Amino acid sequence: MASNIGWELYRSFLGVLNEGSLSGAARLLGITQPTVGRHIAALEKALGVVLFTRSQTGLMPTEVALTLRAHAHTMESTAAAIERAASSQGTAVHGIVRVSASDVIGVEVLPPIITRLRQQHPALKVELVLTSRVVDLLQLEADIAVRMMRPRQEQLVARRIGRIELGLHAHTEYLSQHGTPRDLNELAGHSIIGYDQPNAFIRSIGKSIKGLDRNLFSLSSDSDLAQLALIRAGAGIGVCQVPLAKRDETLQRVLSTSFSLGLETWVTMHEDLRNSPRCRTTFDALVEGLQHYANQDALNY
Known part of the structure; x- marks a missing residue:
């Protein structure tokens, strides 16, 4: 088995998993269909396994492919986190910060908080991920998460918003x-x-x-x-x-x-990000805005 498999092969693998076809993955990734096909073939050869079988509805993942999905997602999250960290070097508040929240909080509560944050720091880019799933901050699926439960991992920085x-x-x-x-x-x-x-x-x-x-x-x-x-x-x-x-x-x-x-509400992030200007500033803005929302008369917010 090859030990130097490039990330781009796993990226195409995830694309096919998500889209169910080479053409769909190509559109998703912004590359050509033959390129995706070559990536899948190269990955299968390097791993010595079959990842997909053809069916009337498209490409069906094998049991091996489904087993590899979680590991490939971790690689994807890590690659994205590297890009976010690289985009924000220096002491200024700039670069990309990825924030996870529930649908209602993300749609109804966070937009004015994020708007004020970007008015103060226009070089900051915010990726807002809305999901009811508890994203894995330790695996860098997001930089900051608004959670409706107390985080238990010791590696996380957490601030209680209130009830x-x-x-x-x-x-x-x-x-x-x-x-x-x-x-x-x-x-x-x-x-x-x-x-x-x-x-x-x-x-x-x-x-x-x-x-x-x-x-x-x-x-x-x-x-x-x-x-x-x-x-x-x-x-x-x-x-x-x-x-x-x-x-x-x-x-x-x-x-x-x-x-x-x-709803016991918390804002959390990985402790390694506490010294990141983009994350620290966003974290503090979310805490302040959500505390105001939770504890004050929302008509005057």
């Missing part, structure tokens, strides 16, 4: 048409918006949401953004971040004394 409250909300038009529930038992007579499949967070707060059984949901989605859009459209009653709902006069909280959950 972002969640409550039940509905559009005023929905409530005017269907009435306002007086207790959790009356939710059964309403259109309830909830999750589709329980995730780690739902399971962890299971005891706190006994009044919101999945069988009660008239509308369900695993996308927090979709749930928020349904609430705003007047489709029913659903869970929304309280400071976010305060920004919208058409959203009204219901059963505030009966239902309240808290």
